[in-house]
Amino acid sequence: MNTAFDVAGPVEGPVVVLIHGLGLSRQMWADHIPLLADQFRVVTYDLYGHGETGRAATPVDLSAFAHQIVDLLDHLGVPHAHIVGFSIGGMINRRLAIDQPDRVASLAIINSPHDRGVEAQKAVEARARSVAGQGPMATMDAALLRWFTPGHLAEHPEHEAAVRRWRLEADPGGYAEAAWVLANGVRELIDLPTALTVPTLVMTGENDSGSTPAMSHAIAAEIEGAETVIVDGLQHLGILEQPTRYITPIHRFLSRLP
16 A cells, blocks of 8 residues: 555544645644544545655546545445545545545535636646746745735744645655646536536635635536535635634534435
């Protein structure tokens, strides 16, 4: 098994898989696991080229990242699971629901992009090219401004330290590959030919410039019965700033499911 992972919670509980974002690691879920693990069997893992997981043997795309989850579920002997994905993770879990819907009990799509429009799409692709040429830290300073609310990092320098550490832990080539998947892979999730019907929660921060409320509403509109939650005042990494404002609605959503 090439994927580094951790498991917490009751052995007989419904399985919930948490997918971290680009340049982060499974450690981003440390403050979220305790609430979920009271009821659910929680699996966290590192994407290819991130944290303690090595790069994939072949070039990656969304389907390759989705198949990583299938391999993990097979390794754990789990037939299907609730899949919670943050940012690129919310693209990966959608791809998994398209490719192998029988493995997905529900989706939580958190701060994940959708149709960006022409100019924003070009900007994201340009950032992906810059990290391919200059390394993973090339866009770090600008990203911190987009990700955290003004003043937060001055009060919580540990969050900046963690985000920088996780990106430095990423394999440079693996990070560049994943950055391109985040930039370009969203195209294959727009206007799906067959609507997804799995129970779905879509969330984002009110001020997330890269995964906007409009994008979340658009994602939800393409999935039958999906519900949308917009978290007031927060940006992309609001899930680290105020974890309970994210994990509480996720826990409530999962608890309502059979």
